Amino acid sequence: MAALSQIIFYSMVTLILVFSALIILILALTFTKSSPRVMSSDAAPVANLGRDELLSCFLSTSSSAAALAQVSVTWERKDLSALVYKFDNGAPDLAKQAPQYKDRTQVFPGQLVSGNASLLLRSVRSGDGGVYTCTISSSGGGGTVNINLRAAAFSAPTFNVSGDALRALAGGWLPEPDVTWADAAGRPLSANTSVELSAAGTFSVASALPSVNASSTYTCSIHSRLVAAVSEATVAQDYSVSAKTEFYFGAAPSLLAPAYLNIITSVLCIYS
Incomplete structure (x- = not known):
């Protein structure tokens, strides 16, 4: 009898633990x-550098049918005491805006009711x-999100053939870039490359294969x-x-997705 009682006791404990775990999981999923x-x-x-950038920020809710009301948006930068941008009570509130952002920032009021508070930085x-x-x-509802913006300079090269050499020319790069070449099979090729600092403070590239x-075809x-x-x-x-x-963000371009696809998609979402 004692053995049977122990079996029943441990079975009940196991069932209680299982049901408790299920309840916690259901509550967590519902809350999420x-x-x-x-x-x-x-x-x-x-x-x-010199181009406009859209900093993405939006409120994601489970219900998108109802429009939001009383929307307030504040953009800050962690190393600044002044604000980057603020929108409150149906209008911009720029009394405490940092001077370097004057006339260079905006949100899109028509998009705020759907939770889109993205910032255009000119x-x-x-x-x-x-x-x-x-x-x-x-x-x-509401909350916060951090966006780590990095500023760089980059441009697509132009190509021509001089003699029997394929030349690539590109200006306006920052930080200082490296140049590599490969054939159609991906094998690395040697080239004559110069990277020079321009008067504008960016780097110009000239490379001849x-x-x-x-x-x-060469890459x-x-x-x-x-x-x-x-x-x-x-x-x-x-x-x-x-x-x-194609442009890629990061140090390993072969592992990354094209950058401009994300930029175009974000801009279309803002202006639609």
Whole structure:
């Protein structure tokens, strides 16, 4: 009888633990689905100097049918005491805005009711890099998210054939980039490359790949620690060159997705 009692006791304990775990799981899933979160589609963007950059920030809720009300948005930068941007009570509130952001920042009021508080930063400067905090408060909830903006300079190279050498020229790079070449099979090739600092404070690249063949394709990669421009250059029979370039963020471009796809998608979402 004692053995049977122990079996019944331990069975009941096991059932209690199982049911407790199920209840905790159900509550966790319910809380996760119902609780709004402030998110970003790109928490580590790389902005091109002199170009506009969209810093993504939105309130993700389980219900998108109802429009939000009483939406307040504050953008800050962790190394600044002044604000980057603030929108409150249906209008911008820029009394405490840092001077370097004057006339260079905006949100899109028509998008706030759907929870989109993304910030447009115009004409990015090298001093704009840093960790930004987006804070949303609304009738549907709120929260914060951090976005680590890195400022760089990059451009697509142009190609031509001079003699029997395939030349790549690109200006306006920062940080200082490296250049590598490969053939159609991915084998590395040697090239004559110069990287020079320009008067504008950015680097210009000139690289020549000697002894190229007609009807062949070569890959030129210009890459800094933040951005890579990977170009496929095809030399035609008449030694004209056609090329396509994709930009990648990060030090290992072969492992990353094209950058401009994310930029275009974000801009379309803002203006739709």
